Amino acid sequence: MIRVYREALLSGDDRIVSEIESRINIIEKEKNELEKKVLELSAEITTGKEKFIRLQADFDNFRKRSEKERLTTRFDAQGEVIESLLPMVDSFERAKEQLKPETEKETKIDTSYQGIYKQFVEIMRSLRVAVVPTVGKPFDPSLHEAIAREESQEYKEGIIIQEFRRGFLLGDRLIRPAMVKVSSGPGNKKASMAS
Template sequence: MQANDIDSSANGIEDQNHPSSLKTLINVYKDAILVGDEKTVSDIESMVHVIESERNELAQKVSALSLEMTSGKEKYIRLQADFDNFRKRSEKERLTIRSDAQGEVIESLLPMVDNFERAKQQLKPETEKEKKINASYQGIYKQFVEIMRSLHVAAVATVGKPFDPLLHEAIAREESHEFKEGIVIEEFRRGFQLGQRLLRPAMVKVSSGPGSKKVQVAVDSNKSTVQTATAAGVDEV
């Protein structure tokens, strides 16, 4: 084999990924072994060693890059998960703050509801002028009721419902043949909820079951003036 063939093969294998260059090198190596050209054999073996070293180095770099990509992807996934959790927490906190603010405002207006209900029960307009004033008054209350409803405010169900200490405040117990023990039989003051949040409990009288005679638990003068109201929801005028 001529020296220029070996040089040509050596130059050709600089592109280590080119199949024809590797094939030429192998052919040169075989020919050198057949003719006993130890120098060429040694040179080619050195080249092969260099190629192997470079391949190993490239393989290590590829492996390192692959690990970096995997690590980067995992970091991105964790970062995205952290951001999603932060967004959910922020949204939950925002809704909580908004609900608390709404609850405080509505709770401060509940005495106004009591006053409207009390007036509705007590006023008995007779003259045309009184009827007009009453109609105007009730129109204002109706608007107020609609606003309360739009904010998802609802009255606590009472009469005929089982007593629930989470929703009701029992201020009296009375024997009843109509209602079983533990059932609410009368409402003294309405309770209200904002969604699932209790704004205030309903003041109620609870049945103690049937008995030979009624036993009325006295209520204070302030509570006794509050009239019974329906419990299906905020009244429509």
């Protein structure tokens, strides 16, 4: 087409020159429209990619939130079940302290009873249930409930000297605080000597 255009220009054929220029203008318009469409499609693709990336991020956040909520719900339910079983632990421990088997039959019953308790403790341990440390440890209001204070020559002020009821943790979460007696320190030695 360029060769024909050149020949028409050289020969002075205005009709062919005009026709070719008209075609070139049409092609130029089509090219401009195509470039415009390409730019529009590129913008749509970029917008679509951005939307996809945002949607993917939203979905990832939703998935993480759902997993966290699922674990929290499970952990809360597990904590409630374990908390409801703690009075049974207390009963086992009271019975252990009070039972003093004297006959062979009583010893067998006590052994059976202690076997059940040991199995129960192992199940609790496998669920990550732990006893709150008490005697000899510093009082911590987030783990312990002080129900008494008493002077002590053996323990410094703020140290737990007696446990009345065991406290329990589920992982790092407190299920039940330990009920304890806390040392108020050695007290007034002159008052002790006067007594």
